[in-house]
Amino acid sequence: MTAANETSPHSAAAEPASETAPGTAEGITSHDLPLPAGLAKAMAENWDPAPAMPHPASRGGTPSTGAATFARNRAAVSAAFGGQLVVIPAGVLKVRSNDTDYAFRAWSAFTWLTGETVEGAVLVLAPSGTGPDSGHTAALYVREYEGPGTPGYFTNRVHGALWVGNVPSVADTGAVLGVATRPLSELGRDLEAHRGRPVLAPRGVDPAVDALLPSAEAGRLEQVLDELRLIKDDWEVSQLQAACDATARGFADVAAELPTVLAGGGRRGERWLEGTFWRRARYEGNEVGYSSIVGAGQHATTLHWWRDDGDLADGQLLLADMGVEVDSLFTADVTRTLPVNGTWTDTQRQLYGAVLESQEAAIAEVKAGADFLAAHRAAMWVLADHLHSWGVLPVTADVSCATDVEAPGAGLHRRYTLHGVSHMLGIDVHDCAAARDETYRNGRLGAGYVLTVEPGLYFQPNDLSVPPEWRGIGIRIEDDVLVTDGAPVNLSGGLPRQPDEITAWMREVQSRPVRP
Numbered sequence: 348m349t350a351a352n353e354t355s356p357h358s359a360a361a362e363p364a365s366e367t368a369p370g371t372a373e374g375i376t377s378h379d380l381p382l383p384a385g386l387a388k389a390m391a392e393n394w395d396p397a398p399a400m401p402h403p404a405s406r407g408g409t410p411s412t413g414a415a416t417f418a419r420n421r422a423a424v425s426a427a428f429g430g431q432l433v434v435i436p437a438g439v440l441k442v443r444s445n446d447t448d449y450a451f452r453a454w455s456a457f458t459w460l461t462g463e464t465v466e467g468a469v470l471v472l473a474p475s476g477t478g479p480d481s482g483h484t485a486a487l488y489v490r491e492y493e494g495p496g497t498p499g500y501f502t503n504r505v506h507g508a509l510w511v512g513n514v515p516s517v518a519d520t521g522a523v524l525g526v527a528t529r530p531l532s533e534l535g536r537d538l539e540a541h542r543g544r545p546v547l548a549p550r551g552v553d554p555a556v557d558a559l560l561p562s563a564e565a566g567r568l569e570q571v572l573d574e575l576r577l578i579k580d581d582w583e584v585s586q587l588q589a590a591c592d593a594t595a596r597g598f599a600d601v602a603a604e605l606p607t608v609l610a611g612g613g614r615r616g617e618r619w620l621e622g623t624f625w626r627r628a629r630y631e632g633n634e635v636g637y638s639s640i641v642g643a644g645q646h647a648t649t650l651h652w653w654r655d656d657g658d659l660a661d662g663q664l665l666l667a668d669m670g671v672e673v674d675s676l677f678t679a680d681v682t683r684t685l686p687v688n689g690t691w692t693d694t695q696r697q698l699y700g701a702v703l704e705s706q707e708a709a710i711a712e713v714k715a716g717a718d719f720l721a722a723h724r725a726a727m728w729v730l731a732d733h734l735h736s737w738g739v740l741p742v743t744a745d746v747s748c749a750t751d752v753e754a755p756g757a758g759l760h761r762r763y764t765l766h767g768v769s770h771m772l773g774i775d776v777h778d779c780a781a782a783r784d785e786t787y788r789n790g791r792l793g794a795g796y797v798l799t800v801e802p803g804l805y806f807q808p809n810d811l812s813v814p815p816e817w818r819g820i821g822i823r824i825e826d827d828v829l830v831t832d833g834a835p836v837n838l839s840g841g842l843p844r845q846p847d848e849i850t851a852w853m854r855e856v857q858s859r860p861v862r863p
Contacts, residue, residue, distance in 0.1 A: 394495030616659030636678025647821030
């Protein structure tokens with residue numbers, strides 16, 4: 348299925364039951380009722396226009412609060428690619444199975460440039476001249492759904508307004524987002540005016556755009572986009588703060604459910620808690636920003652424990668790595684490790700304290716001008732020092748390894764720490780991934796960068812190098828930190844991290860019902 352094809356596995360209502368609908372995946376047959384000519388004629392008559400749909404980025408019809416940011420972002424891309432046609436698609440629906448699709452999520456750079464999140468939309472930056480300083484004219488192409496009086500109103504399950512509801516008008520979209528907006532049906536004709544001009548477009552995001560622009564190349568486009576996205580302005584920081592605040596409420600919901608899960612025997616408690624957080628994410632935003640990691644007991648030692656199908660038991664630790672993606676698609680990424688029954692054992696508290704100390708040392712290094720890896724080195728030094736003092740590491744933290752990025756413990760600490768401490772955060776959970784090493788991993792932090800700080804200790808259940816009582820314990824603490832010209836700002840600092848504060852917070856949230 349392509350963005351230009353209005354038929355799909357979902358538009359099969361107009362087809363005879365024994366035939367395959369146009370656009371349906373090969374081998375899939377429609378079993379819907381045929382559409383008699385009389386019904387088709389009747390369905391085309393006696394309708395008022397489809398109910399109006401306000402744009403989700405507006406509040407009472409007012410322009411989006413991010414419109415100035417989107418315009419700034421487009422201007423930055425225009426300055427980088429003067430004289431070149433730039434085409435950025437939102438992407439298309441992806442099949443989940445048979446004739447059902449995944450919920451749509453727009454290509455991140457597209458939303459960063461427009462504030463739009465709908466399937467099939469396309470941004471075109473058309474050069475105003477041929478020189479590198481000529482600037483661009485922006486046009487956003489959005490789909491108009493099939494409305495009353497058209498056959499697709501009743502037959503098109505993907506873009507028929509009777510099936511899925513109407514969409515904002517082209518004019519309303521432009522007014523809300525602050526950009527000239529045109530019907531998607533005009534995209535092909537408008538691009539004809541630029542035939543023969545060099546064009547930049549990401550490949551594989553929208554097959555229809557690929558077909559319209561067969562000579563397009565991505566070139567440096569994705570790299571430049573991601574490097575521009577490293578610095579967040581005030582509006583983008585406000586979106587990340589909103590995501591962190593919603594995430595904190597989701598964590599409170601999860602903590603409040605722990606006694607209920609334990610009282611019920613703990614069966615598949617990870618799934619119950621995953622669903623609890625997902626409800627908060629859907630209520631307060633668009634979705635979760637990534638698959639939630641909810642690991643109880645030894646599951647916490649698996650870094651990406653996405654099965655979330657384990658039981659909960661009294662005395663375990665729960666490692667929950669979760670984030671709400673708000674409607675603008677900016678996401679939080681937060682981890683807390685909680686004692687399931689609300690009480691730390693001496694061993695749990697000892698190990699947790701080391702991770703917390705390492706995180707605090709790392710956050711202190713998050714400042715403008717510092718190199719990206721400074722926080723990682725600070726955290727690893729603290730953890731390696733603890734591991735040596737506990738008799739786990741045979742060497743002190745200051746013993747270096749020529750092939751290792753960290754000096755602590757000749758790199759041997761990595762058996763228990765496993766991963767890096769930070770990654771960029773923004774409209775993607777692992778933001779700006781196409782940026783060059785010299786601007787990201789080997790670069791310097793600038794005011795407006797937002798990154799995670801997430802050290803951990805993981806003692807595998809089969810690791811004979813640590814005491815038996817440590818085996819199967821995983822601890823991670825993660826926060827989202829804004830770089831400024833002064834002290835770092837912990838955007839997710841509203842969630843407690845100190846052991847006693849955590850248990851007091853758990854008692855407090857468990858004393859009141861979970862509410863929207």
